[in-house]
Amino acid sequence: MKKIKNLIKVAIDSPAAAGAGTQAKLISEHYNLLHLDTGRVYRYIANIKITEVKKFNYKYLRKKISKLKIKDLQNKRLLSDKVATIASLVAKDKKIRKIVYKFQLKCAYNPPKKYAGSCLDGRDICSVIMPDADIKLFITASVKTRAMRRYKELRAKNNYVDYREVLKSIKKRDKNDINRRISPLKKTKDSILLNTSNLSIRRCFLKIKKIIDRKIAN
Ligand code: C5P
Numbered sequence: 001m002k003k004i005k006n007l008i009k010v011a012i013d014s015p016a017a018a019g020a021g022t023q024a025k026l027i028s029e030h031y032n033l034l035h036l037d038t039g040r041v042y043r044y045i046a047n048i049k050i051t052e053v054k055k056f057n058y059k060y061l062r063k064k065i066s067k068l069k070i071k072d073l074q075n076k077r078l079l080s081d082k083v084a085t086i087a088s089l090v091a092k093d094k095k096i097r098k099i100v101y102k103f104q105l106k107c108a109y110n111p112p113k114k115y116a117g118s119c120l121d122g123r124d125i126c127s128v129i130m131p132d133a134d135i136k137l138f139i140t141a142s143v144k145t146r147a148m149r150r151y152k153e154l155r156a157k158n159n160y161v162d163y164r165e166v167l168k169s170i171k172k173r174d175k176n177d178i179n180r181r182i183s184p185l186k187k188t189k190d191s192i193l194l195n196t197s198n199l200s201i202r203r204c205f206l207k208i209k210k211i212i213d214r215k216i217a218n
Pocket of ligand 1: 016017040043084087089091122124125173
């Protein structure tokens with residue numbers, strides 16, 4: 001694949017609900033970058049597994065992902081905890097990761113011309129998808145903080161949720177994502193660690209902005 005030169009490339013990895021998606025969105029708006037929340041692609045596949053049981057096979061997925069548009073990933077159904085749990089299971093499948101890989105590369109290295117670059121967030125972005133990114137971040141927070149944030153988010157959407165259930169589900173996903181054999185979640189040596197447990201969204205954004213501005217200036 002031909003890679004467009006002189007793009008600003010930002011790669012972010014994080015465990016579930018650490019606030020990486022929010023930061024990636026803010027950064028992308030600020031620097032005019034194409035934003036891809038890569039977890040949404042695995043959620044999109046999980047949703048197919050749930051709703052199109054009989055059609056679910058690699059060939060069908062390949063076809064669906066080849067036609068995928070970022071706006072298809074905005075579907076609210078993808079936000080449920082059930083979809084998230086199935087997503088972390090389908091994400092262990094080597095063939096599925098290969099299908100998703102191509103889509104991610106296109107977004108990372110060939111964003112539409114109107115963008116100054118790309119910003120991808122997920123689990124294996126710094127290690128596998130964009131190892132040559134200009135800015136690499138590992139955003140995390142304590143598991144209780146992450147569970148509380150996700151709990152409040154779901155409550156705000158009027159969903160019935162039990163905090164303990166949310167905590168359990170996040171711990172289970174962490175376990176799946178960290179311990180899987182292929183593309184596990186891990187901090188690469190060259191990425192900058194940001195613990196957001198005691199940081200507001202704004203303060204976290206300003207920290208990241210400082211890192212990016214410094215990098216762009218050099
Ligand atoms: O980030 P989000 O919680 O939406 O991701 C859903 C699931 O997709 C994760 O728990 C993880 O298993 C999987 N995922 C992945 N690699 C990525 C992004 C997400 O395996 N780059």
